[in-house]
Amino acid sequence: MKTAKGxxxxxxxxxxxKPVDDRKVGKRKAPVEKVSKREKKAKKDPNKPKRAPSAFFxxxxxxxxxxxxxxxNVKAVSAVGKAAGxxxxxxxxxxxxxxxxxxxxxxxxxxxxxxxxxxxLEEEGSDESEKSRSEVNDEDEASEExxxxxxxxxxxxxxxxxxxxDDDEDEEED
Numbered sequence: 190m191k192t193a194k195g196x197x198x199x200x201x202x203x204x205x206x207k208p209v210d211d212r213k214v215g216k217r218k219a220p221v222e223k224v225s226k227r228e229k230k231a232k233k234d235p236n237k238p239k240r241a242p243s244a245f246f247x248x249x250x251x252x253x254x255x256x257x258x259x260x261x262n263v264k265a266v267s268a269v270g271k272a273a274g275x276x277x278x279x280x281x282x283x284x285x286x287x288x289x290x291x292x293x294x295x296x297x298x299x300x301x302x303x304x305x306x307x308x309x310l311e312e313e314g315s316d317e318s319e320k321s322r323s324e325v326n327d328e329d330e331a332s333e334e335x336x337x338x339x340x341x342x343x344x345x346x347x348x349x350x351x352x353x354x355d356d357d358e359d360e361e362e363d
Contacts, residue, residue, distance in 0.1 A: 236306065236309075237306060238299060238302040238303060238306055239299075240299060241292065241295040241296040241298070241299035242292060242295060243292055244285060244288040244289040244291075244292040245273075245277055245288075246292075247288045247291045247292050247295070248273070248277055248285070248288040249270075249273050251288075252269075252272075252273045252276065253269055253273070256269050256272055256273070257269075
């Protein structure tokens, strides 16, 4: 018999060193329910203002119109984006300045809109909390009424049983 050489010895010793618990032979895991990405995400509020565009996107708005006039056959969005990116990189800071100013003014407008939006949310949040309190109270009252009804039904059944017992006694006397 030949003895095991290099690699085979290493495999045997590694397997011997592994604890038995680490091996997953014969073990099955419980099926895991997968939650899609759409279900995980919170729903977006349609009333929330859109974020202000950066200086590049303000530039892109202007560049897109000129690029389409110069290249009417090119309809790929990626081509417009690549050309705009190259031009933006080649522009000097003085050429970028007007776009940065427009972006700053749009950002200021956005912040004002967000402040107003957040104030509205806070007001609606306090209204919702009052609603939820009343809903909770309604649910408590409803559950109490159901409990009373169930007790009443149970009491009626006991009375019926008592009446049935009286009937049984009458039958025995006959």
